[in-house]
Amino acid sequence: MATSSVRKEEVVGEEEKEEEEDGNADSGGSWRLIGRASELSGRPCCVLYSPLGRDRDVGLFHVRGEFFAMDARCSHSGGPLCDGDIEDTNGVLQVFCPWHDYDFNLKTGKSGSGLQQEVYEVKLQDSCVYVKHTSPLSLKPFPAVKKS
Numbered sequence: 024m025a026t027s028s029v030r031k032e033e034v035v036g037e038e039e040k041e042e043e044e045d046g047n048a049d050s051g052g053s054w055r056l057i058g059r060a061s062e063l064s065g066r067p068c069c070v071l072y073s074p075l076g077r078d079r080d081v082g083l084f085h086v087r088g089e090f091f092a093m094d095a096r097c098s099h100s101g102g103p104l105c106d107g108d109i110e111d112t113n114g115v116l117q118v119f120c121p122w123h124d125y126d127f128n129l130k131t132g133k134s135g136s137g138l139q140q141e142v143y144e145v146k147l148q149d150s151c152v153y154v155k156h157t158s159p160l161s162l163k164p165f166p167a168v169k170k171s
């Protein structure tokens with residue numbers, strides 16, 4: 024487990040083993056340590072890269088002191104949701120896709136268009152942010168794998 028002296032690069036992508044052992048790995052993934060909340064809260068969204076490809080990248084949003092995670096690519100045509108505007112519509116936080124302006128509820132992933140964006144659980148523990156996901160996640164892109 025990360026300690027306060029662990030650098031950000033060292034903790035990113037780690038997996039919290041306790042959760043796997045108690046069976047949560049079968050219910051949609053494992054808790055992935057992303058980094059310190061203080062370092063992740065400085066911008067409204069950052070991309071968490073997956074080694075499984077761009078379609079599995081996650082957007083980690085930070086709005087009004089709360090973190091939300093959803094697929095980074097819009098379920099309509101793949102727009103970059105991290106670049107979208109975030110608005111409060113009658114108490115509902117939504118991100119608007121920069122490509123065609125579809126809205127997505129940050130908590131539920133639902134859109135007024137009828138589309139559903141995949142969302143992921145986020146937790147704060149020991150001042151660190153964790154996202155529950157089936158693959159490792161990193162603030163830096165994974166090296167491309169050459170196909171033979």
Ligand code: FES
Nearest residue numbers: 097100102120123
């Ligand atoms: S790609 Fe996002 S609304 Fe079209």
